[in-house]
Amino acid sequence: MTTIGKDISKAKQLLEAGELVGIPTETVYGLAGNALSPDAVSKIFETKNRPSFDPLIVHTGSIEQIGDYTTELLPELKELAQGFWPGPLTLLLPKKSIVPDLVTSGLDQVAVRVPSHPLTRELLLSLDFPLAAPSANPFGYISPTQASHVVDQLGGKIQYVLDGGPCQVGLESTIVGVEDGQVIIYRLGGVEVSEIKKVVGNVLILPQSSSNPKSPGMLKSHYAPRIPFVLGDLDQLVPHYLNKGEKFGVLSFNKLFDQVDPEDQRVLSEEGDFQEAAQNLFASMRYLDNQNVNVILSEELPEKGLGKAINDRLRRASAR
Numbered sequence: 001m002t003t004i005g006k007d008i009s010k011a012k013q014l015l016e017a018g019e020l021v022g023i024p025t026e027t028v029y030g031l032a033g034n035a036l037s038p039d040a041v042s043k044i045f046e047t048k049n050r051p052s053f054d055p056l057i058v059h060t061g062s063i064e065q066i067g068d069y070t071t072e073l074l075p076e077l078k079e080l081a082q083g084f085w086p087g088p089l090t091l092l093l094p095k096k097s098i099v100p101d102l103v104t105s106g107l108d109q110v111a112v113r114v115p116s117h118p119l120t121r122e123l124l125l126s127l128d129f130p131l132a133a134p135s136a137n138p139f140g141y142i143s144p145t146q147a148s149h150v151v152d153q154l155g156g157k158i159q160y161v162l163d164g165g166p167c168q169v170g171l172e173s174t175i176v177g178v179e180d181g182q183v184i185i186y187r188l189g190g191v192e193v194s195e196i197k198k199v200v201g202n203v204l205i206l207p208q209s210s211s212n213p214k215s216p217g218m219l220k221s222h223y224a225p226r227i228p229f230v231l232g233d234l235d236q237l238v239p240h241y242l243n244k245g246e247k248f249g250v251l252s253f254n255k256l257f258d259q260v261d262p263e264d265q266r267v268l269s270e271e272g273d274f275q276e277a278a279q280n281l282f283a284s285m286r287y288l289d290n291q292n293v294n295v296i297l298s299e300e301l302p303e304k305g306l307g308k309a310i311n312d313r314l315r316r317a318s319a320r
């Protein structure tokens, strides 16, 4: 049985015993285990049904601790670390041998992050090892942004989920690295591209697809609901599907459709606020996936600010 609670010492005990625990972060909930224990790390891959070629992010409680697991904080990335940690940023850095190869799927670089959620920071600071934590969803499904989402999907497989309330950012961390002096964004996420540019100047955004060899986990079909997810112009899609007589759900940026049952619709942000839309994104996808509909219709947001990262998730959800 999986229980939910706010007991940090219980989470700590389980982790110290080599067990996995669901942890809240500001981005999404993580499925955490001792990053230095190959056994605990294998359990993460098994529990998530995740292929072992998809490496994990290592979480620590402070910037200083990052130095225990990486050989150098490249100068280009140091300022980013100082500017955005704790927060929704992940950096790829050369790994020390103490980090098991299983964590990085054999790569020389390890992905590291200092999350800002107060419960998880306190937990991390109380442990004498870092936590490997992918999002706490079965591989390929929508990421969890509430403790109950973790239980819905991994219930029975783990004993405890630390409840930190709904995630404030709602999108995974932005993943950044450097190749030959060029700063690269491997995954769009909670820290906006423009924020990163303000610190480092020029950045290259890698095409967000499965052909990205540096981030083998970034498979195209990801964050996907069980039922088909169609992206397009809702003003055309909605009448078309009404005509077809098919039962559908609508995930819109900021407006409701009169002709559709409000129960089958989710609006990401009535005010058209990107941050609010990001917070609501995964829970809304999950909600519609559990409605009695055969397909979810959705639209892209304006391609600016967090809209870019939200659109990335929407496109992946629609890719099959």
Ligand code: TXA
Pocket: 025, 027, 028, 029, 030, 031, 054, 055, 056, 057, 090, 092, 104, 107, 109, 110, 111, 113, 115, 133, 134, 135, 136, 171, 172, 173, 175, 214, 215, 216, 217, 218
């Ligand atoms: O916000 C987040 O980053 C959340 C929370 C729990 O921290 N975690 C998360 O983990 O999104 P996950 O496993 O769902 O996604 C991590 C991504 C994967 O796509 C993986 O390929 C990439 O990070 N990654 C991890 N280690 C890497 C490495 N050494 N080199 C390249 N990419 C790496």
Ligand code: MG
Pocket: 134, 135, 143
């Ligand atoms: Mg994930």
